[in-house]
Ligand SMILES: Nc1ccn([C@@H]2O[C@H](COP(=O)(O)O)[C@@H](O)[C@H]2O)c(=O)n1
């Protein structure tokens with residue numbers, strides 16, 4: 001059986017925070033604001049997996065009112081989501097994601113993001129695609145006020 005899920009997330013860019021995207025700490029004068037480390041890409045991917053499983057979203061599994069998730073490492077959150085997927089008998093088919101940001105430049109860091117995501121999802125890097133786009137200076141991403149990410153995931157379950 002094949003299940004498809006999609007995820008979308010946005011975090012504000014502010015001074016005094018780290019810019020962690022796809023599990024990689026990207027050097028930049030601003031960072032992403034959130035209850036956790038605000039890793040917008042891993043949140044979109046986590047939501048896509050939970051969507052494919054019909055298991056709600058990361059806000060349901062990791063409430064932003066719970067101090068346990070304050071400054072949480074989103075790699076750990078994705079690992080937890082992947083444990084749910086495995087417990088339901090799924091493995092990764094493929095994943096495609098887009099980071100929407102005017103700055104910083106993502107391209108140099110994308111290979112490291114792909115390696116990390118593939119490792120967490122126990123997949124080959126060829127099953128994971130990460131892209132980036134600006135919005136040509138339009139909108140909140142174009143003004144550099146925030147970063148958005150979207151992801152589509154295909155999960156496969158072995159037939160019994
Ligand atoms: N934050 C970003 C945005 C884009 N890129 C790369 O630049 C290429 C051109 O982007 P356009 O928005 O003009 O299509 C694109 O192919 C991305 O690979 C980036 O590295 N970081």
Ligand SMILES: C[C@@]1(CO)OP(=O)(O)OP(=O)(O)OC[C@H]1O
Pocket residue numbers: 009010033034035036037038039043058059060062063064065069070072
């Ligand atoms: C990850 C959680 C939990 O720390 O907080 P944030 O970092 O604010 O991220 P968001 O994308 O709003 O989603 C879910 C939250 O519950």
